[in-house]
Amino acid sequence: MTLALLTDPAAEPVTLAEARAHLRLDGTEENPLVEALIAAARAALEAETRRxxxxxxxxxxxxxxxxxxxRLPLAPVAAVTAVKVASLSGAxxxxxxxxxxxxxAGEPPRLAAKRGQAWPMPATRLAGIAVDFTAGYGAAADVPPPLKQALLFLVAHWFENREPTGSGNELPRTITALVAPYKRVRL
Incomplete structure (x- = not known):
């Protein structure tokens, strides 16, 4: 099973202005760093929550x-846009x-052949099935406030601690508490 991003989000959940206000920054010289931290924090929290x-x-x-x-490995899923199977020609x-x-709407989101149907077998042994789907809460304004706050806290944490702290793979407890209700449990 391989998961690949096809289309990046059109915007980040928090704007540069929101992050700058949270960090209490006056000048603009740190803007490229803050933008990079926003994108990295979003990716880290998406991986942590599997959302x-x-x-x-x-x-x-x-x-x-x-x-x-x-089982689709991300949530929320808005739509399954395509299901494809490899033919003998490789198409x-x-x-x-x-x-x-x-x-x-389920946890996890799922896809199944209808009753009485059987999935067509792929002609290749490897990577012969592709399921394309759209995931996300919607626009940046639709992201739940606790996730946005966790993102701002993580940006601030990384902004203040530019060298690795702790074991490197642990989130600060405040951030962990904010994302806990959104974290998808692996079964």
């Missing part, structure tokens, strides 16, 4: 169909959406 914050497109690639419904052939059903 996409602002709308973005992804592709899940599988070798074979699982016995159970396909990825789309599967008619009437053939499958989705549970996008």
């Amino acid at each position: 996409a914050f602002v709308t973005q497109s992804w592709r899940l690639t599988l070798d074979d169909w699982p016995a159970e419904p396909v 990825m052939l789309p599967i008619d959406p009437a053939f499958y059903e989705t549970d996008l």
Whole structure:
């Protein structure tokens, strides 16, 4: 199973102006650093929570169909935009959406062939199935406030601590508390 980003979010969940106000910055010389920290903090918190914050497109690639419904590794999912299977020629052939059903509101979001249907087998052993989907809360304004606050706190933490602190893979406790209700548990 491979997950690949197809389309980046159109905007970050917090603006440069919001981050500058949070950091209480007057000058603009730190703007490139703050912008980089915003993008890095978003990516880190998305990975921590297994959620996409602002709308973005992804592709899940599988070798074979699982016995159970396909679990999409990110949430929230707005739509499954394409399901394709490799043909003998190597071309990825789309599967008619009437053939499958989705549970996008579930945790995790899932995709399954409808009752009485069987998924077509890919002609290749590796990466013969592609599921394209759109994930995210929507626009930056739709991201839940605790996630935005966690992002601002992480930007501030990294801005003040420009060298690694602790073990390097632990988030500060305040940030952990803010993202805890949004963290997707792996089963």
